[in-house]
Amino acid sequence: MIKHQVYISPNEVKVDGKTLTHNEKGSALLTELYRNNIGDYPKFFKMDTLSKLGFIASELLLNAEGDRVFEPREDRAVIFFNRNASLQADTHYQSTIQNPENYFPSPAAFVYTLPNIVTGEIAIRNKYFGETSFMVIDDFDEKIIMKNLENAFQDPITKSIIGGWVDCSDEEHFEAHIFLMEKDN
Numbered sequence: 001m002i003k004h005q006v007y008i009s010p011n012e013v014k015v016d017g018k019t020l021t022h023n024e025k026g027s028a029l030l031t032e033l034y035r036n037n038i039g040d041y042p043k044f045f046k047m048d049t050l051s052k053l054g055f056i057a058s059e060l061l062l063n064a065e066g067d068r069v070f071e072p073r074e075d076r077a078v079i080f081f082n083r084n085a086s087l088q089a090d091t092h093y094q095s096t097i098q099n100p101e102n103y104f105p106s107p108a109a110f111v112y113t114l115p116n117i118v119t120g121e122i123a124i125r126n127k128y129f130g131e132t133s134f135m136v137i138d139d140f141d142e143k144i145i146m147k148n149l150e151n152a153f154q155d156p157i158t159k160s161i162i163g164g165w166v167d168c169s170d171e172e173h174f175e176a177h178i179f180l181m182e183k184d185n
Contacts, residue, residue, distance in 0.1 A: 003160075004064040005179040006057045008033075010172055015060050027171035030056055037063065041125060046108065048089040050168040054080060054118035055125070057176040058162055062126070065180055070127055075159040077131040077152050078119040080178070081145050082167035085136045086115045118166060130158055140165050140177075153183050 006015050010029060013020040024032040030052045034044050038059045044052060058078070062068055089112035096106045111117065116134035123132050131152055137144055149163045164178035 001182055001184055003180045003182055004061050006061045006064070006176065008053060008057050008060075008174070008176040010174060013060075015064050020060075027052075027174075033060070043121075047121065048086070048092070048109075048112035048117075048168075049171050049174060050082075050086060050088060050115065050166065051112060051118040051121055053168055053174050053176050054166040054178075055121055057166065057178045058122045058126075061162060061178055061180050070125075072127040072129060074129045074157055076126075076128045077133075077155075077158050077161045077163070078122050078128060079131065079133050079135070079149060079152055079161055079163040080115075080119055080166045081135045081137050081140075081148075081163075082115065082165060083137065083139060084167055084169045086113050086117070088168055088170050089113050122162065131155065140167075149181060159183050 004016055010026045013022055013033065022029055022032055027049060030049070033056050038056065044055060047055065089109065093106065093109040093113050096104050096109055115136065116132065119132040119134050135148065145164065149161050152158055152161055159182065161181045162178060163181060166176045166178065168174035
């Protein structure tokens with residue numbers, strides 16, 4: 001059963017269907033959301049856009065849940081899907097190794113060349129020890145997403161999931177539609 005939902009695009013932010021007011025658009029929107037709603041995780045400023053998007057969406061979702069205790073728990077999974085994997089971070093990292101005369105591989109950029117880094121950031125922040133995974137699919141397909149999330153409940157330990165779509169092709173083109181699901185009894 002879906003308990004809470006968050007939707008973020010470059011022009012719109014909704015939490016449980018209610019629009020959050022904001023003044024910025026594009027990637028500046030993510031920083032504004034961070035400063036106005038979170039503000040206590042300085043690592044945010046080192047993240048790529050995909051990780052910022054997933055992190056902020058999850059923070060808004062968890063704020064809506066109202067149970068922010070940051071105590072270890074094994075019963076919550078974090079499972080996301082997208083179309084572009086870590087394309088923006090991959091492109092940025094490629095630019096650091098492209099030119100043989102100016103070859104400077106950046107470890108700070110390299111770390112974000114895996115899309116599952118965003119699920120890891122969320123798990124670390126919230127002390128979740130359940131499943132974390134990131135799956136790349138052709139397009140947003142609610143049936144595929146829901147089937148995979150429902151399958152995650154086959155693990156008897158999993159009682160809730162932060163899951164959904166978190167996609168970013170560049171700093172100005174992104175979308176998150178995530179939700180908090182709880183196992184039906």
